[in-house]
Amino acid sequence: EIVLTQSPGTLSLSPGERATLSCRASRSISNNYLAWYQQKPGQAPSLLVYSASNRATGIADRFSGSGSGTDFTLTISRLEPEDSAVYYCHHYGTSPETFGQGTKVEIK
């Protein structure tokens, strides 16, 4: 099983600032099958990025994913109030699939 460790646990930033979220895997993820999701309170998660760096349809270009192997990053270039949420990484290349524990982004 691949363990995904996200950091930091909580990020508190002001609107317009840049957010950098990390996801580290316990071993290399094949084909960079790594996705990022946003979850707001009381809602289902929604897909932001897949295959480490491909933005999902309809996702604002301030969201970008990067990385390969064991180290992946989600960057939100200019935070907006509606970006307040929990963000999860997820590897989906092989079973068992796993999720990171989440990073909570708070907007000051």
Add this chain to the structure above:
Amino acid sequence: EVQLVESGGGLVQPGGSLRLSCAASGFTFTTYWMTWVRQAPGKGLEWVANINRDGSEKYYVDSVKGRFTISRDNAKNSLFLQMNSLRVEDTAVYYCARKGGGLRWGQGIPVTVSS
């Protein structure tokens, strides 16, 4: 537009059974693997099970092996999760999701296991 609508959740006693259903629309169901993911109250996401396009391959998280069964009916564009021998720790919101470049999610259905 991808639409996934779960049903069949509710309150059940420990040791009981439930069958979750997921009605899919807006895409060609037979060309996608499907997934169940759950989220316990106040906790993170946990992958539960996958099924391939024709139902011949199934994979489960260790904690549900032997108790849960994932299945699909391609003629009815439907996904199922049969949950037996339910435990208190199975309490969660259960999400149906379409695999393929990440997951596209349903709205989720709560399952509560309690006496």
